Amino acid sequence: MTYDVKESFTSVPEQPSAATSPATAAAATPAPPAPAALAAKVRTLAPSMTRSMQRVAEAVAADPAGCAALTVTGLAELTGTSEATVVRTARLLGYPGYRDLRLALAGLAAQQQSGRAPAVTADIAVDDPVADVVAKLAYDEQQTLADTAAGLDTVQLGAAVAALATARRIDIYGIGASGLVAQDLGQKLLRIGLVAHAHSDPHLAVTNAVQLRSGDVAIAITHSGSTGDVIEPLRVAFDHGATTVAITGRPDGPVAQYADHVLTTSTARESELRPAAMSSRTSQLLVVDCLFTCVTQRTYETAAPALAASYEALAHRHTPRNR
Structure with a gap:
């Protein structure tokens, strides 16, 4: 299946019309x-x-x-x-x-x-001592987080948070390493009382996406922005009126065509010993944590008791029972 990109990033921005005030044009132009x-x-x-x-x-x-x-x-x-x-x-x-x-x-x-x-810094080499591997990985992780934070559109983030905070239901799609990040977000949102489900099975994802409506939210996590098994359920959710969010390293990728809000992640330099799936996970988890923390702020009156209840339930689970 072929997906068309919503718009080309190489196109020249349109000039504001004569009826558009300079202040309005400046506000509409990204910094x-x-x-x-x-x-x-x-x-x-x-x-x-x-x-x-x-x-x-x-x-x-x-x-x-x-x-x-x-x-x-x-x-x-x-x-x-x-x-x-x-x-x-x-x-x-x-x-x-x-x-x-x-x-x-x-x-x-x-x-x-x-x-x-x-x-x-230089890439990790096969013959690097352990200390150098640790230092290089730590640097790359720090740089990836800093790059993601610097490039994250807080307006888009705020809009996604607002939609999540009031959502009737939340579906999250991710495959492979991105599927692990999807599970992490799903579990976090469940612990603050939201109805959230992460799907890594593409058939189950589409089956659930069909049930989404206005007031629901669908989130697709794909570093490449072109993973068909993630794009398809997001498209279905988009067509059914749900608010859609893409967490991706390629904001110009096909996934953006069906995303109301795009949250861009950064990636550390890839190498033979550090594949994209490993480096992209760090930035994806940062965006997930930003979403969760901001949603918790917005829903604090209900989120705090829900978190306390989940902590208590887990504590009781590890307490020996008297026979």
């Missing part, structure tokens, strides 16, 4: 990513770029200070591309134009020089 989020955006969007755009993205991520000093012509010559490709890459990364990208690169370079944005 460019913060400098600290630039590397995360490159990692997330690089697979969907053309090879020439990838060269530009890789260059700015590898040497932000050097590229910040270049004109658009200079960066095009450095990467063997065209000025148009450089501008398209800047826009794909979330910046209105190359000038804004240069400012972000300068900011990122300053952060790296001050030690607030560490330089990228």
Whole structure:
């Protein structure tokens, strides 16, 4: 089954009409990513770029200070591309134009020089000692969490939280490693009294999605954004009027076509010893924890007693019974 992407991220944003006030246009235009989020955006969007755009993205991520000093012509010559490709890459990364990208690169370079944005470390090698493996994994995990936090759209997050807090029923879809994250979210929501079910069986997921209606919420978790067994139940839920949420590392992927709200995750650099499923799980769990904590805040009057009851039930379970 083929899924069409809702819209291309390489398209040029439409200009506001003459009837649109500057204030309204500014409010509707997303703010460019913060400098600290630039590397995360490159990692997330690089697979969907053309090879020439990838060269530009890789260059700015590898040497932000050097590229910040270049004109658009200079960066095009450095990467063997065209000025148009450089501008398209800047826009794909979330910046209105190359000038804004240069400012972000300068900011990122300053952060790296001050030690607030560490330089990228080397991949884990087969012959690395245990201490180096621990240090590299810890760094990558920390960077993944920081990148995800920097790139997470809090407006989208808030809208998803509002829908979850009042949902009649919540379905969560995930396959493989993402299925484990789906189970984690489902269990968390159950403990605060919400009706939530995680589905890793695609047939069961679609069967349940058919029952969803307006006032229900469906959440799809897929790092690639193109997992058909996750997209299909989300599509069914979307068609039946449920509020839909996608947690994905590819906001331009097919899953976004059926998502009312998209929560973007970041991924650590992949290597032979660190596959995507391992690195994506960390950022997915952060988003899940953000959803759970914010929903608990919104529903505190009912969530707190529900949590207390679940703690008490589990405590009694481990208490020896008198015969």
